Amino acid sequence: MAFLGSIFHQAPEIALFLSLAIGYWIGKFQFGKFQLGGVAGSLLVAVVLSQIGITIxxxxxxxxxxxxxxxxxxxxxxxxxxxxxxxxxxxxxxxxxxxxxxxxxxxxxxxxxxxxxxxxxxxxxxxxxxxxxxxxxxxxxxxxxxxxxxxxxxxxxxxxxxxxxxxxxxxxxxxxxxxxxxxxxxxxxxxxxxxxxxxxLAGAKLYGPGEAAALPDLVGRLFQVRQAAGQSIGEVEAGAGGATIAVERVKRAGTIIGVEPNLKLQADDIVLIVGRRAGVVEMAESIGPELQSSEGMDMVVTTQDVVIANKDFAGHTVAEIIEATKDLRHGIFVLQVKRGGNPLNLLADTRIAAGDVVTIHGLREDLQRIAKQVGTVIVASDKTDFxxxxxxxxxxxxxxxxxxxxxxxxxxxxxxxxxxxxxxxxxxxxxxxxxxxxxxxxxxxxxxxxxxxxxxxxxxxxxxxxxxxxxxxxxxxxxxxxxxxxxxxxxxxxxxxxxxxxxxxxxxxxxxxxxxxxxxxxxxxxxxxxxxxxxxxxxxxxxxxxxxxxxxxxxxxxxxx
Structure with missing residues (x-):
């Protein structure tokens, strides 16, 4: 006991952290439905150690x-x-x-x-x-x-x-x-x-850590052009039955070519389509057979949070924003909008406010384009702003x-x-x-x-x-x-x-x-x-x-x- 007293007298911080360690260990034990917890456990251990005599x-x-x-x-x-x-x-x-x-x-x-x-x-x-x-x-x-x-x-x-x-x-x-x-x-x-x-249940499904939908809403799939030969990319995208899709990459005769709305597709072109599941699945009937893979056609998509600040978005309804941003949002898919940490139910008449956080999904270059127009990008960081x-x-x-x-x-x-x-x-x-x-x-x-x-x-x-x-x-x-x-x-x-x-x-x-x-x-x-x-x-x-x-x-x- 005198030995411990000597140590605690020289370095009382040892008693502090020993109280935390033993206290949290004791706090883990359950007695029926009751669990003491680390805070109360630390207090009890500190009281016991204090009997030695500690000045802190x-x-x-x-x-x-x-x-x-x-x-x-x-x-x-x-x-x-x-x-x-x-x-x-x-x-x-x-x-x-x-x-x-x-x-x-x-x-x-x-x-x-x-x-x-x-x-x-x-x-x-x-x-x-x-x-x-x-x-x-x-x-x-x-x-x-x-x-x-x-x-x-x-x-x-x-x-x-x-x-x-x-x-x-x-x-x-x-x-x-x-x-x-x-x-x-x-x-x-x-x-x-x-x-x-x-x-x-009318609201969106919120997944916990490690959880994901077995059937994700956003998917990417490869198709070989057959029925859509002669159509422009703009026409293919417009004919998706109201579902949002985007043609992100085209390969012709083994070469990746630039994607433009007026580009005419040819037979045997390979196209990568990204979008809402319902619309992408229907593309097989209007474009051609689906392929499992094709060299050079894989692309990286990412998710970004952006704080809405632009007056062209803040104060407007979802329907107004969709109508005004047809060209701007090509290849961009909105996953959710949060206000104060809580997801909004995005209906046509939902009014977006300054400070809302929109989560968007798409190619990095597309995200950079739209993020500049929407507001401030939230950069994920493990650093604290001291x-x-x-x-x-x-x-x-x-x-x-x-x-x-x-x-x-x-x-x-x-x-x-x-x-x-x-x-x-x-x-x-x-x-x-x-x-x-x-x-x-x-x-x-x-x-x-x-x-x-x-x-x-x-x-x-x-x-x-x-x-x-x-x-x-x-x-x-x-x-x-x-x-x-x-x-x-x-x-x-x-x-x-x-x-x-x-x-x-x-x-x-x-x-x-x-x-x-x-x-x-x-x-x-x-x-x-x-x-x-x-x-x-x-x-x-x-x-x-x-x-x-x-x-x-x-x-x-x-x-x-």
């Missing part, structure tokens, strides 16, 4: 939390601002009701049972399973102007309250969303998920320094709340200007996971010794308070959603309810019960809102307890 710099904690909360905001930003509209008023109200009822529950219980600001904030963080509250509350406590020892004691109590209440916080959300809600609605999640999916994101974190930290006083009550976002707000704004701006601010999914995931788990581990290492003492004295009462904080807001929100917001689909309702509590374990169980992705959309909206609303409970609990 406070600045590490601030940096890690700022990285985590900024990444959360950046990922949620586009969805968060899109959700602030009339079409999602139910989800906005649901997330707001849960946050408000959660805040009131914590305040009432804290005053009733005499919890200090730190324990109250910890109970909020654990009972509502919103780990970010630990950071925002700790930051707010640091700005109360208390003596250093008192501030550190309260900040330590935040971690204590979290540690005692977190486990049931996760498990209780599963009980309410997966078990109580279907019983309350009188229908299973699976039955209503199937019903909702049937109504949504200029953009460094500025974002700086702005967030500066906002976090601001303090608003209502009478004698100080209200502040703190570094965590400021970084979250900046992440939301910069994430939204990135969604509107895709040429800047790149952050690969892997980089964002690393910031989020390492930032939160590292932050929580530092908290455990700093306050673990005191935590053990306090848990021994008041652990049972804190645990029971946490049970109420977990269950009561969920039940209130469930009743509000059913009788005021009129949710009538159990799968959709369960997704929205779990998202409003940012309850990832519960949502995982809901998806497993549903068997499809129906609960995902309401969950995404309420989850984005909950990440903001619940995180901001930290300074509010500190202010009003």
């Amino acid at each position: 710099d406070n600045g590490i904690k601030t940096v890690l939390f700022a990285l985590f909360i900024y990444a959360v905001g950046f990922e949620s930003g586009p969805q968060f601002f899109r959700s602030l509209g009339r079409q999602s008023i139910r989800e906005i109200l649901m997330a707001a009701v849960l946050a408000i009822s959660g805040l009131l529950t914590v305040i009432v219980l804290s005053k009733t049972f005499g919890l200090d600001k730190g324990l109250a904030a910890g109970v909020a963080a654990g009972g509502l399973t919103q780990s970010a509250i630990i950071g925002t509350a700790s930051s707010a406590i640091g700005k109360l102007g208390l003596a250093a020892d008192e501030a550190q004691r309260l900040q330590a109590n935040v971690a204590i309250g979290y540690a005692v209440t977190y486990i049931f916080g996760s498990f209780g959300a599963i009980i309410v969303c997966v078990n109580i809600l279907p019983w309350f609605m009188g229908r299973s999640i699976r039955d209503d998920a199937i019903k909702a999916e049937a109504a949504l 200029v953009f994101h460094g500025l974002g974190i700086v702005v967030g930290l500066l906002v976090g320094l601001l303090v608003l006083r209502i009478g004698s009550i100080p209200l502040t976002l703190g570094s965590g709340g400021g970084a979250l707000l900046a992440g939301l704004v910069f994430g939204w701006y990135r969604s509107r200007n895709m040429a800047i601010g790149n952050m690969p999914t892997g980089a964002s995931t690393l910031l989020r996971d390492l930032g939160l788990a590292g932050f929580v581990a530092v908290v455990g290492l700093q306050s673990g010794q005191q935590a053990v003492q306090t848990i021994a004295q008041s652990g049972i009462s804190l645990f029971l308070i946490g049970v109420v904080v977990t269950i009561l807001p969920l039940v209130i929100t469930m009743l509000f959603g059913r009788y005021v917001l009129r949710y009538d689909n159990t799968a959709v309702f369960a997704g929205a309810l779990s998202g409003s509590r940012s309850a990832n374990p519960a949502f995982g169980e809901i998806l497993d019960k549903a068997g499809n992705s129906v609960p995902t959309t309401p969950f995404a909206i309420t989850y984005a809102l909950a990440n903001v609303f619940l995180t901001l409970l930290g300074p509010l609990v500190v202010a009003f307890v």
Whole structure:
């Protein structure tokens, strides 16, 4: 033990990463439907290691939390601002009701049972399973102007309250969303998920990683000219029965020749046709027999994302764009158009907006031609734009320094709340200007996971010794308070959603309810019960809102307890 103490004294960062390694290993074990998770596991391991006696710099904690909360905001930003509209008023109200009822529950219980600001904030963080509250509350406590020892004691109590209440916080959300809600609605999640999916099947099929259609919509095939001899390429393309095809290459007498609309095809020419499957398959009857291969006729096609910026496209309907771009879009096939990350249903009267992202498919030279006319090409990259994101974190930290006083009550976002707000704004701006601010999914995931788990581990290492003492004295009462904080807001929100917001689909309702509590374990169980992705959309909206609303409970609990 003395040997470990000597090592941790010389290099406390070893204790930090050891907490992460062992904590995530423990977090993988499942106990029935419950899984502790890496964050809670890291906290518990850090508390154990802290009994040796470890001193670790406070600045590490601030940096890690700022990285985590900024990444959360950046990922949620586009969805968060899109959700602030009339079409999602139910989800906005649901997330707001849960946050408000959660805040009131914590305040009432804290005053009733005499919890200090730190324990109250910890109970909020654990009972509502919103780990970010630990950071925002700790930051707010640091700005109360208390003596250093008192501030550190309260900040330590935040971690204590979290540690005692977190486990049931996760498990209780599963009980309410997966078990109580279907019983309350009188229908299973699976039955209503199937019903909702049937109504949504009119949309395009979205494939997961590694999945592809066995019969792809876009194909390329070789034909030897027979029936089409004497026709021009333009005539062949125009006669495709309304389906979009393009003659991309012609070989005559063993030589590749230039493709022009007025080029007359001759018997035994070999042509490569690329286009929609229905149109290409029909070409065999009007052109000639299909060939398996021909030297020099293979071509490389690619897919490119382009942000629509040109006023000739933005603000116009799909039908208007198709009519105006007959010559420009030769050989170009639109796979999908996304707005804010969500695919649009492309009908004739669908209006395209600036900032929409169109995915086009075709030969590289054709793509380069049309991309210049449409807008900005999104270049896939594994590099992070540190200029953009460094500025974002700086702005967030500066906002976090601001303090608003209502009478004698100080209200502040703190570094965590400021970084979250900046992440939301910069994430939204990135969604509107895709040429800047790149952050690969892997980089964002690393910031989020390492930032939160590292932050929580530092908290455990700093306050673990005191935590053990306090848990021994008041652990049972804190645990029971946490049970109420977990269950009561969920039940209130469930009743509000059913009788005021009129949710009538159990799968959709369960997704929205779990998202409003940012309850990832519960949502995982809901998806497993549903068997499809129906609960995902309401969950995404309420989850984005909950990440903001619940995180901001930290300074509010500190202010009003």
